Amino acid sequence: MLSSLTTAAARPGPRRGRRRRTVRTAVAGLAALGTAAALAACGGGDTGGGGETGDEATGGTSDVTVGLVTKTDSNPFFVRMREAAQEAAEENGARLVALAGEFDGDNEGQVAAIENLVTQGVDGILITPNSSTGILQAIADARAQGVLVIALDTATDPEDAVDATFATDNREAGRLQGAWVKGALGDTAPVLAMLDGTPGGTVDTFRHEGFLEGMGLSENSPEIAGMENTNGDQTKAQTAMENLYSRNTEINSVYTINEPAARGAYQALSDAGAADKVVIGSIDGSCDGVQAVKDGEIGATVMQFPDKMAADGVAAVVQYAQDGTKPSGFTDTGSQLITDKPVEGLESQDTAWGLENCWG
Structure with missing residues (x-):
């Protein structure tokens, strides 16, 4: 089922044909928009249609x-992305319709959301795919209707299934996490637990592979004590960590797909009286996640910039509607290692910087 929000700011218009319309409001500063959004200050929070439909439509003065x-519409990462997209749409005189799956992994909900948006006559769709392959036909159908489709945060497989991708280089983010964990262990041999995300997602695969590269390990390395999928959920991660640690109390390092998984791992290890014996790394850069680094619960995290992904995506759709220009290829929206325990040879920022630049 589609998850959505509704406001009275604007209502979706009728289905239109292939778009070759002009923007009523002049579009200024598109190139600078993404950079400005990436500097947005943080608030609080942490890191995440078919049947009954609704939408969040904002703006309303533009075609x-x-x-x-x-x-999802509950994970603070995507909440912030939606907020940034709304801000960018308002700045560009456009209207935003925001939909989401019910949960991380809800491919059917996203397929229905794309169909819903095409019916509403949108000029472009920005999507963070739950499944990098399961969404392909819906995307192809939308593009055949003249709708620009841009992947945010998560690439499709193949990548050229969409017109363009604006995302973190997740393999590099994983590598930074792994390199930091390796450096933090020093001369101690790793006994590693891996708390993965959702099978089939490129984000999950790239971060996992990048982490192993940063650690100097392979998929079958004996240093890996076990792997569990968590869907990036704190409760599932806590249970997974409890299971892994009960089977091997020599575990001294943990890879986590995101900060909720890292906090779940920390809670499980804390309950077992082992939190101070295990190095935990993560990825996201939420304000709660950075605070967890400052508090010593997570050793380091790699910050992403969802504001920039959303702002660049909105600007690209507006440009397309204005003159038919299409973006292409992969745009790296950046990543930054955050830790108060720097490792030699790895560029990082401390949590003071992190709390000034975090999201959520």
Whole structure:
């Protein structure tokens, strides 16, 4: 089922044909928009249609309508992405319709959301795919209708299934996490637990592979004590960590797909009286996640910039609606290692910087 929000700011218009319309409001500063959004200060929070439909539509003065489909509408990462997209749409005189899956992994909900948006006549769709392959036909159908489709945060497989991708280089983010964990262990041999995300997602695969590269390990290395999928959920991660640690109390390092998984791992290890014996790394850069680094619960995290992904995506859709220009290829929206325990040879920022630049 589709998850969505509704406001009275604007209502979706009728289905239109292939878009070759002009923007009523002049579009200024598109190139600078993404950079400005990436500098947005943080608040609080942490890191995440078919049947009954609804939408969040904002703006309403322009002929340009931007659709946004996130994995969920509750994960603070996607909440912030939606907020940034709304801000960018308002700045560009466009209208935003935001939909989401019910949970991380809800591919059917996202397929229905794309169909919903195409029916509403959007000019472009920004999507963070739950499944990098399961969403392909819906994307192809949308593009055949003249809708620009841009992947945010999570690439499709193949990558050229969409017009363009604006995302973190997740393999590099994973590598930074792994290199930091390796450096933090020093001369101690790793006994590693891996708390993965959702099978089938490129984000999950790239971060996992990048982490192993940073650690100097392979998929079958004996240093890996066990792997569990967590869907990036704190409760599932806590249970997974409890299971892994009960089977091997020599575990001294943990890879986590995101900060909720890291906090779940920390809670399990804390309950077992082992939190101070295990190095935990993560990825996200939420304000709660950075605070957890400052508090010593997570050793380091790699910050992403969802504001920039959303702002660049909205600007690209507006540009497309204005003159038909399409973006292409992969745009790296950046990543930054955050820790108060720097490792030699790895560029990092401390948590003071992190709390000034975090999201959520």
